[in-house]
Amino acid sequence: MAEPSAKIIDGSAIAGSITETVRAASDALTAAGIVPGLAVVLVGADPASEVYVRNKGRTAAALGFHSVQLNRPATISETELLALVEELNQDQAIHGILVQMPLPSHIDPSRIIEAIRPDKDVDGFHPINVGRLATGSRGTALVPCTPAGSMILIRHALGADIAGLRAVVIGRSNIVGKPVAQLLLQENCTVTIAHSRTRDLPGVVREADIVVAAVGRARLVRGDWIKPGATVIDVGMNRIPAPERGEGQTRLVGDVAFDEAALVAGWITPVPKGVGPMTIAMLMANTVTAASRIAGLPEPNF
Numbered sequence: 001m002a003e004p005s006a007k008i009i010d011g012s013a014i015a016g017s018i019t020e021t022v023r024a025a026s027d028a029l030t031a032a033g034i035v036p037g038l039a040v041v042l043v044g045a046d047p048a049s050e051v052y053v054r055n056k057g058r059t060a061a062a063l064g065f066h067s068v069q070l071n072r073p074a075t076i077s078e079t080e081l082l083a084l085v086e087e088l089n090q091d092q093a094i095h096g097i098l099v100q101m102p103l104p105s106h107i108d109p110s111r112i113i114e115a116i117r118p119d120k121d122v123d124g125f126h127p128i129n130v131g132r133l134a135t136g137s138r139g140t141a142l143v144p145c146t147p148a149g150s151m152i153l154i155r156h157a158l159g160a161d162i163a164g165l166r167a168v169v170i171g172r173s174n175i176v177g178k179p180v181a182q183l184l185l186q187e188n189c190t191v192t193i194a195h196s197r198t199r200d201l202p203g204v205v206r207e208a209d210i211v212v213a214a215v216g217r218a219r220l221v222r223g224d225w226i227k228p229g230a231t232v233i234d235v236g237m238n239r240i241p242a243p244e245r246g247e248g249q250t251r252l253v254g255d256v257a258f259d260e261a262a263l264v265a266g267w268i269t270p271v272p273k274g275v276g277p278m279t280i281a282m283l284m285a286n287t288v289t290a291a292s293r294i295a296g297l298p299e300p301n302f
């Protein structure tokens with residue numbers, strides 16, 4: 001059997017070094033009398049959301065942040081949730097506000113996102129932040145965490161200058177696909193956004209020096225779609241049955257057939273321990289960035 005040629009991009013290790021930079025920034029802010037504050041709001045009791053929210057809160061607390069988790073029942077009204085967001089907007093101890101998605105169907109997520117103060121919107125989903133990212137105002141935007149983390153992984157593999165490279169982003173969600181494409185464009189890549197209606201997806205992906213897969217379909221991207229030497233960032237997180245681990249067991253896989261793609265790619269992220277750890281690290285990074293900006297202090301570089 002052929003040996004994998006790709007180098008692995010170790011998301012856990014890179015996230016660890018981001019976290020160290022966050023810690024130093026958090027310590028400096030705290031010494032200046034500002035303890036970075038992150039509030040995470042969880043509506044209802046979705047088990048996956050509960051795990052995400054707990055991890056975010058724990059990481060924030062471990063970094064010395066003022067970490068607040070606000071649980072509300074699934075029956076909360078939109079008006080009540082808007083009032084809670086407004087309370088957090090006014091709270092001087094809070095610099096980052098995150099309302100965990102998805103919300104119950106009687107609440108309009110865009111109304112909630114638009115109610116968050118843009119300079120506390122550490123998810124980067126508020127239209128003001130989306131617009132700032134699109135117009136290239138990185139200095140004032142808060143950038144969505146998974147896309148920001150994906151770019152750091154690309155920089156780790158290819159260095160800071162990726163100008164002129166062909167990048168294909170598979171997926172056009174507001175959370176991952178679109179902002180990642182904006183960030184690649186800002187780095188002067190030639191960017192294609194592929195999606196569920198794209199014709200000849202394998203042919204499109206074969207042109208790419210950089211592939212970012214953000215679809216949510218296990219092993220959609222096959223090894224023979226990858227241009228030799230390409231950098232592959234696999235954002236997908238898919239739970240599939242893993243009977244080899246015992247009855248009823250599952251495992252996490254990406255959108256890329258890792259074993260196949262690793263034979264062809266130059267660099268590749270694994271799943272797990274690729275993009276996943278970067279997302280939470282960038283949430284912490286956005287919180288210290290928000291705290292620094294609100295205080296009018298210089299912000300750290302990530």
Ligand code: NAD
Pocket residue numbers: 146170171172173174175176177194195196197198201214215216217220235236237238275276277279
């Ligand atoms: P989404 O469902 O909002 O968007 C999926 C996109 O994939 C859509 O734009 C759709 O057009 C496209 N698509 C669907 N089927 C396709 C096909 N056959 N060919 C080409 N494109 C297709 O999903 P999302 O929120 O962007 O998340 C995508 C994946 O990334 C999911 O697996 C999610 O769990 C994962 N994710 C991971 C992290 C992380 O921290 N690692 C963070 C966010 C999302």
